[in-house]
Amino acid sequence: MLTPVLALTLLTGEANWLKASVVTISLFIVYERVELAPLGVACHALVLLLAFLALLFAMCQPAIFVLTCTLAAAAVIGIPAYGDKLRSLGNFTFIPALYLACETAKGVAPAQFSMRVLPLLPYLVAAVLPVLAISLAEHVLTGRRWHHVFTLHRSGDLGARVACGESLFAVSLAVALAVAIVEWGQLDYGQWVIWSAVSVVTGDTTTARKKLYQRGVGALIGVPVGVLLGYIMPHSVLVYEFLTVAAMLTLVSFSHYTLGFGVRCACIASALMVIGQTPEVATERALNVLLGGSIGLLFVFLLHFAVASRGGASR
Numbered sequence: 001m002l003t004p005v006l007a008l009t010l011l012t013g014e015a016n017w018l019k020a021s022v023v024t025i026s027l028f029i030v031y032e033r034v035e036l037a038p039l040g041v042a043c044h045a046l047v048l049l050l051a052f053l054a055l056l057f058a059m060c061q062p063a064i065f066v067l068t069c070t071l072a073a074a075a076v077i078g079i080p081a082y083g084d085k086l087r088s089l090g091n092f093t094f095i096p097a098l099y100l101a102c103e104t105a106k107g108v109a110p111a112q113f114s115m116r117v118l119p120l121l122p123y124l125v126a127a128v129l130p131v132l133a134i135s136l137a138e139h140v141l142t143g144r145r146w147h148h149v150f151t152l153h154r155s156g157d158l159g160a161r162v163a164c165g166e167s168l169f170a171v172s173l174a175v176a177l178a179v180a181i182v183e184w185g186q187l188d189y190g191q192w193v194i195w196s197a198v199s200v201v202t203g204d205t206t207t208a209r210k211k212l213y214q215r216g217v218g219a220l221i222g223v224p225v226g227v228l229l230g231y232i233m234p235h236s237v238l239v240y241e242f243l244t245v246a247a248m249l250t251l252v253s254f255s256h257y258t259l260g261f262g263v264r265c266a267c268i269a270s271a272l273m274v275i276g277q278t279p280e281v282a283t284e285r286a287l288n289v290l291l292g293g294s295i296g297l298l299f300v301f302l303l304h305f306a307v308a309s310r311g312g313a314s315r
Contacts, residue, residue: 001024001025001028001130001131001134002021002024002025002130002245002248002249004129004130005017005018005020005021005024005127005130006021006241006245009021009241010238010241013237014123016119016120016123017123017127018241018244018245019100019103019120019123019124020120020123020124020126020127021127021244021245021248022096022099022100022248023045023048023049023096023100023124023127023128024127024128024130024131025248025249025251025252026048026092026093026095026096027041027044027045027048027092027127027128027131028130028131028134028252029088029092029251029252030044030088030089030092030093031044031131031134031135033085033088034085034086034088034089034153035085035153036135036152036153037135037139037151037152037153038132038135038136038139039150039151039152040135040151040152040153041128041131041132041135042128042132043152044089044093045128045131045132047093048093048096048097049097049121049124049125051072051093051094051097052096052097052100052101052104052124053117054068054072054097055068055069055072055097055098055101056100056101056104056105056113056117057113059101059105059110059113060110060113062180062183065179065183066176066179066180066183069098069175069176069179069194070172070175070176070179072094072097072098073094073171073172073174073175073194073197073198074168074171074172074175075090075094076090076091076093076094076171076198077090077164077167077168077171077198077201078090078164078168080161080164081161081164082161083160083161084160084161091198091199094195094198095195098191098194098195099191100120100124102189102190102191104116104117104120166303166304167201167202167300169299169303170201170296170299170300170302170303171197171198171201171296171299173299173302173303174197174198174201174295174296174298174299174300175194175197175198177197177295177299178193178194178196178197178291178292178295178296179194181193181291181295182194187284187288188281188284189284189285189288190288192285192288192289192292193288193291193292193295194292195292196215196288196289196290196291196292196293196296197292197293197295197296198296199211199215199292199293199296200212200215200292200293200296200297200300201296201299201300202300205300205301205304208296208297208300208301209297211257211293212290212293212294212296212297214257214258214261215258215261215289215290215293216289216290216293217258217262218257218258218259218260218261218262218264218265218289219261219262219265219285219286219289219290220286220290221262221265222261222262222263222264222265222266222269222286223265223266223269223282223283223285223286224269225262225266225269226265226266226267226268226269226270226273226282227269227270227273227279227282227283229266229269229270229273230269230270230271230272230273230274230282231273233270233273233274234274235273235274235275235276236274239274240271240274240275243267243268243270243271243274244267244271246267247264247267247268247271250263250264250267251264265285265286265289268282268285269282269285272285
């Protein structure tokens with residue numbers, strides 16, 4: 001899926017192709033895990049792009065950005081109420097939308113957002129085409145009738161419904177606080193704080209604690225390894241592009257979460273070193289992961305304690 005986008009990056013030297021590749025990999029992950037039909041892929045792409053634009057222009061006002069991120073994170077947690085497979089749909093809509101918004105807004109005033117985003121949109125739309133093509137090919141090769149092209153889902157099985165009321169409140173409060181801290185502190189790479197807060201809200205305190213542990217270990221090991229590798233790797237655009245694509249491929253290359261997240265952190269840290277950033281900038285990524293995850297875990301515990309106390313009082 002990434003080959004056409006990567007080839008165009010190398011042939012043209014246009015960095016927007018590399019940014020757009022996050023759309024391709026996110027759409028492909030959801031296409032596979034949720035079993036989307038071609039229309040489902042197109043609808044996911046549309047929602048992702050609209051979420052990106054909403055988050056980008058919400059950055060003009062910190063309060064609106066807090067609210068927009070909170071609503072988006074609540075949707076990530078709330079959508080599995082219709083089937084647990086949809087958690088991937090929520091994650092890989094919010095994360096790439098937030099990443100693109102933060103990357104697009106970096107270094108420019110809010111008044112310039114429109115000028116920055118308009119040249120990027122054609123690349124983002126083109127990045128949809130590889131996944132749309134493979135979904136259409138799969139549709140034809142499996143012998144489905146053409147009227148099925150207008151269905152959203154190939155099998156109709158979205159998995160078991162998930163009760164998410166407690167998690168919904170936890171993630172809303174956690175993300176609101178995480179975004180407020182990012183805005184107030186003007187944290188670089190603040191998106192890592194925000195989506196780390198979302199990622200640890202998994203439904204109960206045990207799994208939330210485990211998720212924070214996995215992400216923390218992955219970041220604390222992966223970032224230093226990546227910094228060391230960054231010192232010995234050639235500092236060139238080609239190496240940076242390779243590391244960026246490798247980081248995205250870790251989303252689908254590892255069944256062991258801690259290992260996959262650690263390798264992803266190592267790739268990103270190496271990529272930062274290759275383009276001349278300092279080790280402190282790479283280390284900040286690890287701290288952002290721990291900060292966001294700790295905020296998420298805090299609210300999971302608080303909500304769980306509140307619900308348990310209320311249940312005990314009612315008895």
